Amino acid sequence: MNSNLLHVEIVQKRNSIAKKSFIVDAVKGFLSNYSSITPGVTIHNHEFEENPNLLEHVECISFCDTEQDSEVVGSEANFVYHVYTLDTFGVETDTMTDTASGEELSAADVWALPAEEFHGLWESLVFDSELKEDLLKFVETAFEFADLRVDPNVISWNRVVLLHGPPGTGKTSLCRALAQKLAIRLGDRFPRARLLEINAHGLFSKWFSESGKLVAKLFDRIREIVDDPKMLACVLVDEVESLAHARRAALAGLEPSDSIRAVNAILTQLDRLKRYPNALVLTTSNVTGAIDVAFVDRADIKRHVGPPSERAAYEILRGCCAELMARGVVAPREQLFALRVLEAARFADTEGSRASLRLWAAARAAATHSISGRALRRLPFLARALYSGARPPLLQFIEALHAALTSHLADASDLEKNDLPVET
Numbered sequence: 001m002n003s004n005l006l007h008v009e010i011v012q013k014r015n016s017i018a019k020k021s022f023i024v025d026a027v028k029g030f031l032s033n034y035s036s037i038t039p040g041v042t043i044h045n046h047e048f049e050e051n052p053n054l055l056e057h058v059e060c061i062s063f064c065d066t067e068q069d070s071e072v073v074g075s076e077a078n079f080v081y082h083v084y085t086l087d088t089f090g091v092e093t094d095t096m097t098d099t100a101s102g103e104e105l106s107a108a109d110v111w112a113l114p115a116e117e118f119h120g121l122w123e124s125l126v127f128d129s130e131l132k133e134d135l136l137k138f139v140e141t142a143f144e145f146a147d148l149r150v151d152p153n154v155i156s157w158n159r160v161v162l163l164h165g166p167p168g169t170g171k172t173s174l175c176r177a178l179a180q181k182l183a184i185r186l187g188d189r190f191p192r193a194r195l196l197e198i199n200a201h202g203l204f205s206k207w208f209s210e211s212g213k214l215v216a217k218l219f220d221r222i223r224e225i226v227d228d229p230k231m232l233a234c235v236l237v238d239e240v241e242s243l244a245h246a247r248r249a250a251l252a253g254l255e256p257s258d259s260i261r262a263v264n265a266i267l268t269q270l271d272r273l274k275r276y277p278n279a280l281v282l283t284t285s286n287v288t289g290a291i292d293v294a295f296v297d298r299a300d301i302k303r304h305v306g307p308p309s310e311r312a313a314y315e316i317l318r319g320c321c322a323e324l325m326a327r328g329v330v331a332p333r334e335q336l337f338a339l340r341v342l343e344a345a346r347f348a349d350t351e352g353s354r355a356s357l358r359l360w361a362a363a364r365a366a367a368t369h370s371i372s373g374r375a376l377r378r379l380p381f382l383a384r385a386l387y388s389g390a391r392p393p394l395l396q397f398i399e400a401l402h403a404a405l406t407s408h409l410a411d412a413s414d415l416e417k418n419d420l421p422v423e424t
Contacts (some may be wrong), residue, residue: 010082013058029060036074039064041061042060044057045058059086062123084344086115087112090111093111100228111197113179114193118179119180124277124319125174127174128308128309131305160274165304165306167374168373168375169306180235196234216265222273236279239284240291267292283295288422306370324384330397334394362398362405
């Protein structure tokens, strides 16, 4: 693999009618001015003032690479260009009618990809392992095998992903971000892409009376999408453990036998999707031990997603602070060092590193108490709302973060004492 491979993702303005080849040539000319490029950096439109072509047609340029985290010499880089526009129409909800009650029920949320709502989501997610990188490799290999017509009777793969772990750790967000990233990376092969998000918990809590018909209608809709060979279809099933719950309840006589038929129907329909080389199934579960064994066996890759470690927590909080400084909520803008820089300096306490070290202390405290990623990302809001004034300097804001963390832990402890559910 080329260690200097860089994916260049270019967001084309919605009102631009320029051809992709024109935009790629303009970007190539622009990048020729750079002696080195850092993966993970995004160049925004206001930085194109001296390049009228980019100023008119491009929103931003991002450099992405799953294998590279240090600067790449521009003349030695192998660039792969992806030009795309963001869909701004938002989510479309597919509904169905329960004929027994007449109630209109949500069957699935559908996004056209790449979607504006998910722009930057992939880059914002931080995990301890190479989870994102492994998922991309898995999907790219699955599509490669389909392209090469590898015999599925000899080599088995289903294009099914299972992410499991406690609530608030970013499983659903990662599935959405992966679908968005694939729509961008595979844009030449699939000019159109959709994400269909199915809530399994809602499906089995309401639809037993008409479950067979409703499941059939739902997958008829999915097949309408995957019948288009130029359409990438990502089907996201949240709370897939609901399949196991429905099956056990039916076998125990606690639910109508219709429910187990609905579960089996969904498993059968998911099996049929693997016939389509343009379909990918993404699933999440909050209760690892409750996942249906029949479904687990269908998943090609199964990964646990837990609370952030101290390293991941630091990068999450560092990204939050950078965003608030960029928006003027925290002022003035100051530097927060990457963890590897602090480590290289052996965490020496200097005037320039003090804010970074205090943020590292907050990250370590959060990790010690297994704070979820969702709760961690909420702390900056609480710090600003409750513990700091308007436009605080960075170090003062980080002290407010510590106060917000202490308050969060106290609130969580009170909830546990009163036997109330709590998301740490």
